[in-house]
Amino acid sequence: MKDTTMDGEPGNYGAGFPTFLGKVEDPEARKTKLAAELANGRLAMMAIIGMFFQDGLTGSAWGDWSLYTASPLRAAGSFAGYQAPQVEKSGRAAVVARRAENIAATAIAKDNFTILVKALQKAGLVETVSGETPYTLFAPTDAAFADLLKELGVTADQLLANPDLKSILLYHVAGGTTMSSSLKDGMRVTSAQGGQLAVQIGGGKVKVGRATVTAADVACSNGVIHVIDKVLLPPAAPAAPFDPATQIGAMAPLGFFDPLGFSKKGDKAGFNNLQASEIKHGRVAMMAALGAVVQHYVKFPGFESVPSGLGAVTTAPGTYGFAALFLISGALELAIWTQDDKKEPGNFGDPAGLNMYNPEMREKEINNGRMGMFSAIGIIAAEALSGKDGMNQLGF
The missing domain is CATH 1.10.3460.10 (Chlorophyll a/b binding protein domain)
Incomplete structure (x- = not known):
């Protein structure tokens, strides 16, 4: 089609102008539709140019969600005084997380975390893991807690009354969203309790401390849950000198x-x-x-x-x-x-x-x-x- 800017109405190439559904005979209506088409075209051109620049500068394709969710402007939350690093989900994990429940709601919905949920409630941590700040929870199952009760020779009620309960739970939490793909053999994950969790990978298994991860990457709206088969116990504080x-x-x-x-x-x-x-x-x-x-x-x-x-x-x-x-x-x-x-x-x-x-x-x-x-x-x-x-x- 020849450029009509030389003679006739700009952008009018004949049949269907300015739509492909038929001619618009009214000059005022044609003018309104033409203005909308020009605005949309300009926006599309800017978007396409931005995609090319983004790919060239960051090496990431335009569809990588981390470029839209990771921002230094996002508010950093705290977990009982612990400042959580803001590690955001990317790609498919971010899309899934937007459809998932928060960590507390996910644990409550499962039928194998009843003791864990009671412990979170007793320690006053449910609200914390229900917020927007992302966390990684290494979640012991009811079977893991049953093993711990035998190990310590106590009842569930006695465990929930333990003054160190909150410290034990915080030892299972790390700041940010750490997917299983981010875990490396020999790395150490800093827990919200302050202790270090040693990661061991080998033989097709992932171990965190003394526990084995039995189900990984349970996506939540505010982080991720990794299911483990043992309750993690923080190292005992050094004993005070005998006085x-x-x-x-x-x-x-x-x-x-x-x-x-x-x-x-x-x-x-x-x-x-x-x-x-x-x-x-x-x-x-x-x-x-x-x-x-x-x-x-x-x-x-x-x-x-x-x-x-x-x-x-x-x-x-x-x-x-x-x-x-x-x-x-x-x-x-x-x-x-x-x-x-x-x-x-x-x-x-x-x-x-x-x-x-x-x-x-x-x-x-x-x-x-x-x-x-x-x-x-x-x-x-x-x-x-x-x-x-x-x-x-x-x-x-």
Whole structure:
């Protein structure tokens, strides 16, 4: 067709102008339609030029959705103070995600994440994984949680009441959308808890920490879920150095009392040895103080002539009894009453079944033992000065 700009109406090539559905005879209607055609043509030309420039500058085809969804202007969310890197989906994953539910809704809709959902609710994280900020969730199944309950020897309710529950859940979350194709053998993924998740790929399996990914790339509107067969447990925080001042025995009114500095920070074995010795001396002192009272009233057969008080140790046959008790005590000390490092200091058994090694009973015994030692020393010192046994000193 010849260019009609030389003669006639611009763009009018004859039949069907300016449409292919038939002629428009009205000049005003033709003018309106021609203006719309010119505007659309200009827009199309700019779009085509933009596609060519985009391909040349970025090396990406115009249909790559990442060029439209990845933007530094997108708001960066946070997960309990953790700033999530904004890694957007691209291509087919972005299209699928726009039709998918968010992470929380996807987990709720599945029938094998019931404990996980309860845990998210208990920890107050449902709202977080329902927002727009993208996350990657390594989601343990109910079977994985069942294995964990057996491993820890706890019930589901006890697990949900664990003060570390939120930290455990955050250990399963990473910022951004990390598809399985992005995981590489040996890489480490930073979790929202702050710990590192080691990725191992081999033998057709993908492992994250101790868990194996059993189903990957469950697309969500705000990220992706990878199903795993084990619950991941964050590494335990380094234990604080042993501090004698915080142990049982540091009680009112003196608190931790060690003016000569026998107990050292970090020396648990040395402290346990000292406390076991204190408990032994306390037990002996309590028996000695009680014996100083009882011997004033009770004489064993054959010991009727033995005086009460300190004279019982220096007067036969009391001397023989004292020697026998000394030897028996030494044998018990060396052979039977030996400290086990796996038990509490002074724990040589509980034959009476008094449950005497819980914290409350241990504190009571230590306090009574200290009082017994002061009592025994007081009775001996007072008799040495006055010549009266323990009961005579009280007027009996």
